[in-house]
Amino acid sequence: MPSPTDTTQRSATISVLVDNESGVLARVIGLFSGRGYNIDSLTVAPVDAEGRLSRINVVTTGTDMVIEQIKAQLDRLVPVHRVSDLSLEGPHVAREMALVKVVGVGEKRVEALRIADTFRARVVDTTVESFVFELTGASDKLDAFIELMRELGLAEVSRTGIAALARGKRTI
Amino acid sequence: MTAELTQTGAEILLRALKDQGVEVIFGYPGGAVLPIYDALFNQNAIRHVLVRQEGGAVHAAEGYARSTGKVGVVLVTSGPGATNAVTGLCDALMDSIPVICLTGQVPTHLIGNDAFQEADTTGITRPATKHNYLVKRSEDLARVVHEAFYVARSGRPGPVVIDLPKDILINKAPYEEAATQHRSYRPRTEPDPVEISRAVALLKSAKRPMIYAGGGVINSGPAAAAALTKFARMTGFPITNTLMGLGCYPASDPQFLGMLGMHGTYEANLAMHGCDVLLNVGARFDDRVTGRLNAFSQGSRKIHVDIDSSSINKNVPVEVPIVADAGKALEALLTEWTANRAPVDSQAQGAWWRQIDQWRAKDSLKFVQDMKPGSIIKPQYAIQRLYEITKAMGKEIFITTEVGQHQMWAAQYFKFELPNRWMTSGGLGTMGYGLPAAMGVQVAHPDALVIDIAGEASILMNIQEMGTLSQYRLPVKAFILNNQYMGMVRQWQELLHGGRYSESYSAALPDFVKLADAFHAKGLRAETVDQLDDVIHAMLACPTAVIADIAVDPKENCFPMIPSGAAHNEMILGPEHEASDAAVSDQGLALV
Ligand SMILES: Cc1ncc(C[n+]2csc(CCOP(=O)(O)OP(=O)(O)O)c2C)c(N)n1
Ligand SMILES: [Mg+2]
Numbered sequence: 001m002p003s004p005t006d007t008t009q010r011s012a013t014i015s016v017l018v019d020n021e022s023g024v025l026a027r028v029i030g031l032f033s034g035r036g037y038n039i040d041s042l043t044v045a046p047v048d049a050e051g052r053l054s055r056i057n058v059v060t061t062g063t064d065m066v067i068e069q070i071k072a073q074l075d076r077l078v079p080v081h082r083v084s085d086l087s088l089e090g091p092h093v094a095r096e097m098a099l100v101k102v103v104g105v106g107e108k109r110v111e112a113l114r115i116a117d118t119f120r121a122r123v124v125d126t127t128v129e130s131f132v133f134e135l136t137g138a139s140d141k142l143d144a145f146i147e148l149m150r151e152l153g154l155a156e157v158s159r160t161g162i163a164a165l166a167r168g169k170r171t172i
Numbered sequence: 173m174t175a176e177l178t179q180t181g182a183e184i185l186l187r188a189l190k191d192q193g194v195e196v197i198f199g200y201p202g203g204a205v206l207p208i209y210d211a212l213f214n215q216n217a218i219r220h221v222l223v224r225q226e227g228g229a230v231h232a233a234e235g236y237a238r239s240t241g242k243v244g245v246v247l248v249t250s251g252p253g254a255t256n257a258v259t260g261l262c263d264a265l266m267d268s269i270p271v272i273c274l275t276g277q278v279p280t281h282l283i284g285n286d287a288f289q290e291a292d293t294t295g296i297t298r299p300a301t302k303h304n305y306l307v308k309r310s311e312d313l314a315r316v317v318h319e320a321f322y323v324a325r326s327g328r329p330g331p332v333v334i335d336l337p338k339d340i341l342i343n344k345a346p347y348e349e350a351a352t353q354h355r356s357y358r359p360r361t362e363p364d365p366v367e368i369s370r371a372v373a374l375l376k377s378a379k380r381p382m383i384y385a386g387g388g389v390i391n392s393g394p395a396a397a398a399a400l401t402k403f404a405r406m407t408g409f410p411i412t413n414t415l416m417g418l419g420c421y422p423a424s425d426p427q428f429l430g431m432l433g434m435h436g437t438y439e440a441n442l443a444m445h446g447c448d449v450l451l452n453v454g455a456r457f458d459d460r461v462t463g464r465l466n467a468f469s470q471g472s473r474k475i476h477v478d479i480d481s482s483s484i485n486k487n488v489p490v491e492v493p494i495v496a497d498a499g500k501a502l503e504a505l506l507t508e509w510t511a512n513r514a515p516v517d518s519q520a521q522g523a524w525w526r527q528i529d530q531w532r533a534k535d536s537l538k539f540v541q542d543m544k545p546g547s548i549i550k551p552q553y554a555i556q557r558l559y560e561i562t563k564a565m566g567k568e569i570f571i572t573t574e575v576g577q578h579q580m581w582a583a584q585y586f587k588f589e590l591p592n593r594w595m596t597s598g599g600l601g602t603m604g605y606g607l608p609a610a611m612g613v614q615v616a617h618p619d620a621l622v623i624d625i626a627g628e629a630s631i632l633m634n635i636q637e638m639g640t641l642s643q644y645r646l647p648v649k650a651f652i653l654n655n656q657y658m659g660m661v662r663q664w665q666e667l668l669h670g671g672r673y674s675e676s677y678s679a680a681l682p683d684f685v686k687l688a689d690a691f692h693a694k695g696l697r698a699e700t701v702d703q704l705d706d707v708i709h710a711m712l713a714c715p716t717a718v719i720a721d722i723a724v725d726p727k728e729n730c731f732p733m734i735p736s737g738a739a740h741n742e743m744i745l746g747p748e749h750e751a752s753d754a755a756v757s758d759q760g761l762a763l764v
Contacts, residue, residue, distance in 0.1 A: 001490065004465070023298070023304075023306070026295070030298055069482060072481045076327070078302070078303040078356065078357045080356060081355075081356045
């Protein structure tokens with residue numbers, strides 16, 4: 001039984017299998033904004049062959065009581081098939097992609113390229129004074145890379161938010 | 173197949189409604205829904221009740237649904253028709269009432285063009301409904317209607333909107349029967365036997381048990397109320413009801429402690445505060461019930477039966493969660509109680525009852541009515557007389573209310589023995605609910621006595637429905653406790669805002685007797701205590717709709733009261749307590 005006095009915040013990665021119909025994303029987002037829950041990141045795309053089902057991955061922060069509420073609230077939405085708290089139900093993998101634009105010349109440009117190499121970022125666009133790097137991995141790896149680029153001419157970032165699956169045989 | 177294709181969307185819609193057992197629709201026409209009105213014109217299976225404002229239609233459908241257990245149906249046009257319905261939808265959502273609201277929409281090719289009478293109805297009503305649909309093909313129409321009824325009445329019931337673009341109503345398509353299973357929405361109704369046996373073990377160990385039952389019992393159906401009564405009698409436990417739950421347990425039963433919460437009885441609230449095992453069936457630990465959360469029933473181990481898992485552990489953490497239909501859970505509890513041979517602590521429970529009887533002896537609902545002719549009528553007395561006189565008639569009685577002091581007095585002084593006889597706006601607290609709700613009840617029960625216990629301010633919010641009452645000869649009785657104030661607002665201003673009665677006086681009131689007359693109804697007035705019984709008798713004898721304007725003491729406050737932010741044992745019992753005990757903190761002042 002979760003305790004209302006326990007104010008410890010945790011991050012939760014929640015995957016939701018929904019009917020791929022208009023309005024379903026608005027329903028999920030409206031639930032979060034209407035009830036004052038956080039959305040740290042959110043992704044959505046169809047995941048079955050016929051395009052009838054979509055998977056939404058939400059990263060959120062809250063107390064245990066709030067996260068339990070979020071799951072129960074999601075679960076009672078009519079087009080929702082399954083709700084899975086990946087961060088509670090065992091180990092999982094979560095990956096995110098970022099495109100990072102760095103603008104500069106000279107020494108900083110060389111350094112940016114060198115760091116990108118150690119992070120296994122790919123160069124997907126180049127001009128004489130800019131790069132666009134593509135980087136995939138856990139969110140904190142992306143954070144670390146972006147942090148390093150700040151000194152080296154970071155101009156713009158675009159991130160996808162996470163895709164996540166449970167490790168092993170388990171499915172949602 | 174080709175024969176089927178001769179049906180227009182509007183005809184498909186009506187056929188689907190008929191297949192769902194719909195007998196009556198509360199509605200109001202407009203351009204976008206004219207094809208439906210055309211189809212209605214050509215049939216007799218479904219009756220249409222023309223309201224005077226769409227807000228009235230939704231409350232009428234709520235009254236219909238709550239008094240019958242069926243789904244209420246509303247039909248409104250696009251744009252303003254739909255937006256007028258929004259308050260009723262929120263009301264039905266908060267109180268878990270199954271309602272289908274059919275809204276017209278501009279034709280599909282104009283959606284998004286700011287067309288005449290276009291509103292983003294699915295956008296506006298998304299947080300106001302349990303679910304909503306925008307139908308984009310006539311082929312989907314029948315399936316969507318069937319699904320909408322299933323969603324509205326299954327699990328925790330609620331309102332569902334079906335938005336219908338005009339071309340969808342005109343185009344032809346084949347009809348589809350209701351599917352047997354929904355793709356994703358299959359709420360759990362059977363209790364987990366493990367939790368049931370844990371619950372019974374806990375209940376058997378109780379020294380100071382308490383049952384707290386709410387609207388979920390009523391929504392589950394009359395069998396659930398019967399099972400609850402049986403369970404309470406079998407265990408001998410004391411029981412209280414929420415505002416929404418009144419009638420799910422017979423009020424005349426000695427085990428009944430009355431309503432709990434902000435204006436609940438002393439014994440109900442103190443028993444909640446002092447119990448050691450609490451069984452909550454179909455209630456949601458709402459803030460009007462719990463008072464200050466960190467002081468709520470601290471010493472109890474809690475069992476919570478709710479069909480909506482999101483209600484469990486939302487405000488109050490519980491030890492035994494039972495996600496199930498209230499009736500099914502109660503049946504399982506009954507069986508398990510008999511099977512479990514553990515003894516109960518009857519000695520401790522005897523002491524508990526003696527304690528409860530002491531609290532009861534305070535008689536927290538007492539009031540003083542001066543019976544001298546010419547004396548001013550106390551609002552409590554007016555309801556007490558209404559109850560006694562109608563009870564003696566032995567007729568089937570349904571009560572609706574508006575919102576305010578009169579609503580709380582009605583809950584306190586009118587006694588309900590059966591479920592589905594009491595309709596009040598609990599969750600949203602919507603002034604203007606009572607008159608149209610009574611209209612819906614009367615449509616469903618033409619021969620019953622249907623009374624709206626009203627305040628003079630609230631009733632004006634949907635007074636236009638007097639026209640509907642007269643058109644359909646619906647003999648609803650509006651019993652107005654006229655205190656010339658928005659009494660509940662005035663009470664809070666007196667107790668919490670230093671008596672600054674800002675904008676709470678009901679100035680320039682209409683002459684309700686003349687108003688009734690103007691709507692072809694009967695108007696009556698009681699000014700003093702000696703006139704009250706005569707007016708009640710005249711009202712009940714009248715074959716038409718009545719407005720009975722009962723002048724009551726404008727200064728009377730509604731007690732007992734747990735001020736916002738206070739605990740159950742910090743109740744104000746009456747005016748003599750106000751000064752000394754008003755435990756209103758600054759934090760409480762910020763609460764509603
Ligand atoms: C639509 C709406 N607006 C405002 C309120 C706030 N409110 C609650 S009770 C009340 C006063 C009701 O006055 P009246 O109908 O005369 O009832 P009384 O309290 O005097 O019995 C008000 C304004 C409300 N509940 N609903
Ligand atoms: Mg009033």
